[in-house]
Amino acid sequence: MSKRTPDWLTARPFAHRGLHGQTDGQRLSENGMAAFDAAIAKGYGIECDVRASRDGVAFVFHDTALTRMTGRDAAVAALDAAILDQITLPDGGTIPRLSALLARCGGRTPLLVEIKADGRRVEAVCAAVARDLAAWPGAPVAVMSFNPWAVRWFLRQRVGQVHGLVLTQQGKGRLRGAIERALALWLSKPDFLACDIRDLPSRLSRHAQTKGTPVLTWTVRSAAEQAIAAAHADQIIFERPRD
Known part of the structure; x- marks a missing residue:
């Protein structure tokens, strides 16, 4: 039986950490509000x-530690929100709260969290x-x-929330990868998969699509990878070059 997933999940490409990098003459930081605004605008x-x-x-924020993006030697989880609100990214913007990004998307722009x-x-x-998602019922948001x-937490605690499993086989042996993947799929029962572009095509992605489970793929960065994604996935999560 095929899974019932919303059309917005595969309707348009997703900008990985926003449309960061060189954009319209500006250097925009990954996961910064300016990069998100640029993605929304396009x-x-x-x-x-x-x-x-x-x-x-x-x-x-992506990293465990703030060091790479802010130069501050501390973990995100070690600081209170009031302090994190004051820390700036390389483009001068502050680290966004998820609540602020949801407000910026306004229930219109699809969002993968x-x-x-x-x-x-x-x-x-x-x-x-x-808690932040509860303020935007019906918004096109997937975790x-x-x-x-x-993923299992959302399956049990927020019934109806679109939820997906992110997968990669890179750096894993065949047996270890198969065991980890089987356990992860059993635990999470995902509505969709987000597969490493380097792993496509794969038996897993083909099986998922046969069963009606959408397959997204990350991180697409070249025309060659776009061609692979077009043949073996339902939508891309991309970084430059693309325009």
């Missing part, structure tokens, strides 16, 4: 990463994301994660 969907502050507020969490300790970040426990 009609793309948005993919973003989310972590929780020490006091349980969802912030849009990738939850960053390790192991089974997913409650803080998942609950923070869920996804490499961590099947995070």
